[in-house]
Amino acid sequence: MSGHGQQVKEEIYRGQKIVPNLIPKMRIDIAVNEEFVDVTVKAIIEAAKSGEIGDGKIFITPLEECIRIRTEDKGGSAI
Numbered sequence: 223m224s225g226h227g228q229q230v231k232e233e234i235y236r237g238q239k240i241v242p243n244l245i246p247k248m249r250i251d252i253a254v255n256e257e258f259v260d261v262t263v264k265a266i267i268e269a270a271k272s273g274e275i276g277d278g279k280i281f282i283t284p285l286e287e288c289i290r291i292r293t294e295d296k297g298g299s300a301i
Contacts, residue, residue: 255298
């Protein structure tokens with residue numbers, strides 16, 4: 223999923239300064255077993271952190287159920 227943020231970022235376009243009001247954003251959903259949550263969060267932060275506005279956010283929510291369609295496996299084994 224992608225969208226746009228509203229951070230102000232000045233750019234040069236054809237020799238003139240412009241301030242576009244929509245900065246491209248992307249949403250990534252990752253499902254992991256509970257024992258891999260901390261490792262996954264740490265890896266995302268190490269890869270994405272620049273220290274600038276717009277680095278993003280991580281939301282951790284419980285996953286009620288996961289089903290692998292091909293085999294009909296459920297729960298952690300489906301992830």
